[in-house]
Amino acid sequence: MLIELKGIHKTYDNGQPLHVLKGIDLSIDNGEFVSIMGSSGSGKSTLLNILGILDNYDEGEYHLDGHLIKGLKEREAADYRNRTIGFVFQSFNLIPFKTAVENVELPLFYQGVSRTKRREAAMQLLDKLGLANWAKHYPNEMSGGQKQRVAIARALITHPRIILADEPTGALDSKTSVEVMDLLGQLNREEKVTIIVVTHESGVANCANKIVHIKDGLIGEIELNSQHHASTFDKNNIK
Amino acid sequence: MHDLFTEIWSSVRRNKLRTILTGLAVSWGIFIIILLLGAGNGLMNAFMKQSHDFATNTMELYGGLTTKPYDGLQQGRWVPLTEQDVKILQGPLFSDHIDEVSASVADGNNKLIEGTRTYTVTLYGVYPANKDMNGEKILAGRYINENDLNERRKVAVISDVQAEDLMGGRDNYKAILGRAITVDDQVFTVVGVRRSDRQWRDTRIHVPFSTYKLIFAYDDLVNKITFTFHGLRTQKENEAFEKRVRAVLNRAHRAAPDDEGALYVWNRFTQNMQMNRGTDILTKALWVVGIFTLLGGIVGVSNIMLITVKERTHEFGIRKAIGAKPKDITKLILAESITITALFGIFGMLLGLGACEVMNATIGSTSMDIFGESVKLLDNPRVGWGVAIEATIVLIVAGTIAGLSPATKAAKVRPIEALREGKG
Ligand SMILES: Nc1ncnc2c1ncn2[C@@H]1O[C@H](COP(=O)(O)OP(=O)(O)OP(=O)(O)O)[C@@H](O)[C@H]1O
Ligand SMILES: [Mg+2]
Numbered sequence: 001m002l003i004e005l006k007g008i009h010k011t012y013d014n015g016q017p018l019h020v021l022k023g024i025d026l027s028i029d030n031g032e033f034v035s036i037m038g039s040s041g042s043g044k045s046t047l048l049n050i051l052g053i054l055d056n057y058d059e060g061e062y063h064l065d066g067h068l069i070k071g072l073k074e075r076e077a078a079d080y081r082n083r084t085i086g087f088v089f090q091s092f093n094l095i096p097f098k099t100a101v102e103n104v105e106l107p108l109f110y111q112g113v114s115r116t117k118r119r120e121a122a123m124q125l126l127d128k129l130g131l132a133n134w135a136k137h138y139p140n141e142m143s144g145g146q147k148q149r150v151a152i153a154r155a156l157i158t159h160p161r162i163i164l165a166d167e168p169t170g171a172l173d174s175k176t177s178v179e180v181m182d183l184l185g186q187l188n189r190e191e192k193v194t195i196i197v198v199t200h201e202s203g204v205a206n207c208a209n210k211i212v213h214i215k216d217g218l219i220g221e222i223e224l225n226s227q228h229h230a231s232t233f234d235k236n237n238i239k
Numbered sequence: 240m241h242d243l244f245t246e247i248w249s250s251v252r253r254n255k256l257r258t259i260l261t262g263l264a265v266s267w268g269i270f271i272i273i274l275l276l277g278a279g280n281g282l283m284n285a286f287m288k289q290s291h292d293f294a295t296n297t298m299e300l301y302g303g304l305t306t307k308p309y310d311g312l313q314q315g316r317w318v319p320l321t322e323q324d325v326k327i328l329q330g331p332l333f334s335d336h337i338d339e340v341s342a343s344v345a346d347g348n349n350k351l352i353e354g355t356r357t358y359t360v361t362l363y364g365v366y367p368a369n370k371d372m373n374g375e376k377i378l379a380g381r382y383i384n385e386n387d388l389n390e391r392r393k394v395a396v397i398s399d400v401q402a403e404d405l406m407g408g409r410d411n412y413k414a415i416l417g418r419a420i421t422v423d424d425q426v427f428t429v430v431g432v433r434r435s436d437r438q439w440r441d442t443r444i445h446v447p448f449s450t451y452k453l454i455f456a457y458d459d460l461v462n463k464i465t466f467t468f469h470g471l472r473t474q475k476e477n478e479a480f481e482k483r484v485r486a487v488l489n490r491a492h493r494a495a496p497d498d499e500g501a502l503y504v505w506n507r508f509t510q511n512m513q514m515n516r517g518t519d520i521l522t523k524a525l526w527v528v529g530i531f532t533l534l535g536g537i538v539g540v541s542n543i544m545l546i547t548v549k550e551r552t553h554e555f556g557i558r559k560a561i562g563a564k565p566k567d568i569t570k571l572i573l574a575e576s577i578t579i580t581a582l583f584g585i586f587g588m589l590l591g592l593g594a595c596e597v598m599n600a601t602i603g604s605t606s607m608d609i610f611g612e613s614v615k616l617l618d619n620p621r622v623g624w625g626v627a628i629e630a631t632i633v634l635i636v637a638g639t640i641a642g643l644s645p646a647t648k649a650a651k652v653r654p655i656e657a658l659r660e661g662k663g
Pocket of ligand 1: 012013014018020038039040041042043044045046047
């Protein structure tokens, strides 16, 4: 198993404790395309942040590729985030004063890759995603769909094994949503990247092969969706 | 390195005005440091110049008035130095420390007549050793020597300005060598020309001590005794030795051995020692003042760096989410802080060096007359390369200090919180 969660608990404590995850058990295999669904506030983002080692958990065990992820030093966590995991966010989280290509090559900078090499890799990737002409543009000069594709390029540049996406289409219209999900699907099929997408939209969830439902801080139903028939891609079809 | 500077530039560029305003506080601090040190150096140089030429390990003795009755004699008695004292000092009693003894005598107001003109001059009866002890520079001919002294020759050494006066023309003082001059109806042959500092009319004419005595005085009185010494390193040793000299000479004059009024002792060595200590303290004090001025700038830089870190929290969150380690973030902030401090600091330093040059060209080239001696207020008020390098080190340290707290703060940013913050 690439990802193995056992009895994960997470409580936020801002004044009064809020028990968000109440014992999550979940296994995700290499090469899977999983979507996580659930009502607002059910703890989807919390779970994804724990998976991405952006946040820690209180109880249970999280094994990533056989390694127990617990009490890591910030330096070690940084290494996992850099090499093993790629993030895609709802609000893109591109650095505004860097051009598209500069944003994409940044993870390689933190690996110590030389300037020409990482520029070359970033350009290649942007080209592949049809963004070669936008390489020198700043994020505020691009559309939402373009920005999200730049963000995906940035997540991909280090060839991570897992891509974690928190509502990647949340800020996009349905047409660009389809493009972005197609891109993720393609990466999953062709490059065997494990993809985990948190979403509200059943249409988005339907792109995945497995749909995990979270309810009241616990894993509810897990749908196998290899036929992709759960529902059609439609903004009006929100669960 | 290139990447770091690109990052720094892109950060600074977004906050130009803020960066410039705080950076100028650093410039001002370092400007003040350089200016103060320059002025301090000028002051000390001007001070040193006065004593620079002299042998440093000498004492000067002058006669005085007794301050207590002794051996049946009243207090307030005038005690002049005599040739006997010179002999005592040259003798075996003090040979453990004293090397050479020189004495001089003068009574001022001698008349030098040259053709129809009359000059007021001062004849000094001197020993040959006076040359080195007082740092006399001979421009032409020679100084008074032992033979002059022993044979009581009527020879004279005059100053370059006096020589030019007599010969009528600048820079032809050499022409006076071998000529005869008439002072108080006595004819002397000029054998040497002394350098004066040319700022004032140096009318001192040196002749052999013995000759002077033979012609002008039939006593054995001496105005001043100077001797060089060795083997006295500390203030304490010097004071003990002064006490010994005083006791012996006082007794020879029937004055109380511990009467400090009867013999005036001026020790150039301890004087210099104190002056060096003084200049040391002055330099340190100037540094302290300068560093406090700089402190304002450092606090300013630290503050904008803190603001920058706060503004960039979300960005640091993103960087961490894609793999930046805490030390990558620390480096970013520290480098920015050091760069701002160093660049503006060097700017301030250059201004300071420029201001020192201006000071040198204005105050540095004016002198004042104090007690008939021309004194420069500031002499070469500049700082050397050493200080410039020290100041640069101070700047880099300052930049590091300024960036330290903001940098650790930035490195501690938790990515999850930083990312949420950006969404508002
Ligand atoms: N840092 C935090 N401190 C306190 N409470 C938090 C924090 N982060 C999240 N929560 C709370 O925990 C609960 C779960 O939050 P989470 O963001 O995981 O939900 P979600 O399923 O992603 O919801 P949405 O669909 O709205 O994004 C919510 O009630 C939220 O208010
Ligand atoms: Mg969420």
